Amino acid sequence: MKGSRPLPGFPVSLGVTVTGVSLVVLLPLSALVWTATTLSSEAFRATVTAPRVVASLGLSLGTAAAGATVASAAGLLIAWVLVRHPFPGRSLVDSLIDLPFALPTAVAGITLTTLYAPSGWLGRPLAALGVKAAFSPFGIVLALVFLGLPFSVRTLQPVLAALDPQVEDAAASLGATRAQAFFRILLPELVPAWLTGFALAFARGLGEYGSVVFISGNMPMRTEVAPLLIMTKLEQYDTAGAAAIATVLLGASFLLLLGINRLEAWSSTPRRSPQ
């Protein structure tokens, strides 16, 4: 495909895309980095290595990774059942998946906090088990799972639906067990979409503010996420300090996302550019 380009429209679509990305992503981000550079390198280092900042960055990265992992695992199961095992009320459940997209994040945050607070519907049984849900890192993960779930389900669903069931028949006819067919035939086909879903859920979780501030409790050093710390700096008119933290967060997420997308491109290369 690379050499001959049987399809038209590549230059135009790439041009528009690059223009859009420059306008909407690169432009604000370069302004961000520009603002951060108004700090001297010592001040920058002092800002981003302050224990409170390091703790919040670690918490953000950790909870985003955990939330995206759980959402990806749960998403695979839900997508699988929705595509492969029709049941009464399936379309209703299918529409419910998009709920986290449709619900304003602040509403989601307040609702989840009410639910998982020690007196809430779900918080009370958890508290009885000795698990503190709201106002702990675990609560942040729960909120991020809620937000990440549709990304995982919605990226996997079309790929699962497009898989030809006959390849499983073929695998079985060649003596593969059910598990072998799943892990060696189906899973490799799903991995690119799965990774995309993970990357989207992860990125969303890393920058999430609205739903997290309510459930986290915002205790410095313990449950204060990086976006909140950025907001705190902004409220104190420390724009450069906020930009410095944002730059580190941005760099980290850029590298992680780039890695995931490279992995995704690599795992789907045989399909995308047949030689």
Next chain:
Amino acid sequence: MIPGARAVSPAARWLLTGAALALVALFLLVPLTAVFIEAFRGGAAAWAAAVRQPDALAALRLTLLVAVIVVPANALFGLAAGWALGKFDFPGRSLLVTLIDLPFAVSPVVAGLVLVLLGLGPMGGAFYAWDAALKRGDPRVIGSLSYLTPLLSTLNLVLLGGKKLSPVTGIAMALIVAGALVGSLDVIRKRDSYPAARCEKHQ
């Protein structure tokens, strides 16, 4: 079809379905129920009064207006990006996808203005459009298109935020034009040399 090749024992099937439904109930249905219970705690009359407040009406109107601006822009840029990313492989493709993913990670950082977007109007519209698109459209193109949602909403926030022009903006503008030119170089140089369009073989 080989008998039993794809057969799942009823027990396993119900176990899977049950587990999936339990997850949906726990993570989605329970919060939704809680929202509705909270909204109607004071009765339907209190709900109606709250919705009819001038502030609430103004907020809803603004939300709808933003949605009307955002959606066509989304469609235009999304179509282009979906086509470029979904149909072609080119150097830097992963980088481009990553840049498109980035607004997810930085959106609250870029602007507290994101609060403007909180509201059920455009969310409901997006919810409906997404559902319809997945049912009727090409999932792969839509998958790529969906990348652009945060990107374009951020663009609108920047525009509505009334940022001033600065040297950085100028540099970025130049970069944009350069990027667009590089992207269109092929079509400018060899407009006639494309092979006749033929059916692409997927998979």
